[in-house]
Amino acid sequence: xxxxxxxxxxxxxxxxxxxxxxxxxxxxxxxxxxxxxxxxxxxxxxxxxxxxxxxxxxxxxxxxxxxxxxxxxxxxxxxxxxxxxxxxxxxxxxxxxxxxxxxxxxxxxxxxxxxxxxxxxxxxxxxxxxxxxx
Numbered sequence: 001x002x003x004x005x006x007x008x009x010x011x012x013x014x015x016x017x018x019x020x021x022x023x024x025x026x027x028x029x030x031x032x033x034x035x036x037x038x039x040x041x042x043x044x045x046x047x048x049x050x051x052x053x054x055x056x057x058x059x060x061x062x063x064x065x066x067x068x069x070x071x072x073x074x075x076x077x078x079x080x081x082x083x084x085x086x087x088x089x090x091x092x093x094x095x096x097x098x099x100x101x102x103x104x105x106x107x108x109x110x111x112x113x114x115x116x117x118x119x120x121x122x123x124x125x126x127x128x129x130x131x132x133x134x
Contacts, residue, residue, distance in 0.1 A: 005105060006072040010079060017065035017081075020057050022050030030106040037112035039119075046107065062086050068095070075102050087122045094118055 001009075009028070016024035026049050033046030044052055056063065062085055069080040077100040084093050096114030100107050121128040 001072065001075060001077075001102060001105070003072075006070075006077055009077060009100075009102065009105060010067070010070045013079065014065075014067040017067075020053060020063075022053035025049040025053055028107055030103060030108045033106065033108045033110070035107075035110045035112070037110075038114060038116050039112070060085055076100065077102060088125070092118075092122055 012024070012028060015021075016028060026047075029046030029049050031045075031047045035044040035046070035049070035052075037044070040052075064084045066082045066084070067079065068082055071078050079098045079100070080095070081098065082093055082095045084091060086092065094114065096112055099111045099113070101109040118128055120126075
């Protein structure tokens with residue numbers, strides 16, 4: 001992929017998140033593509049991205065996604081992001097990285113990397129304890 005094609009993909013991906021637009025996400029995906037995320041109970045088919053967007057909006061209406069950085073090599077694109085929500089009246093931020101494999105500009109594989117421990121703790125009201133204390 002050319003740098004311009006990658007920039008175009010990243011711009012459209014960020015815009016789909018900004019609008020939380022299921023159709024915009026579907027337009028980025030190859031129908032046989034697969035999303036693997038630690039937030040879901042199974043791999044998600046590219047054809048399901050519209051439904052996933054609707055579920056996310058319903059369960060997290062205040063969710064905001066922000067592009068932080070990106071890099072690419074060949075058909076691989078890596079996007080670093082930050083997400084924000086209000087949980088129990090407090091602002092809650094977390095970061096992650098998505099790694100994509102593209103074919104003809106469409107996502108055929110996406111893997112989300114993120115630490116789910118803070119989200120799980122916030123969901124149950126538990127206090128997140130550090131593994132190491134220095």
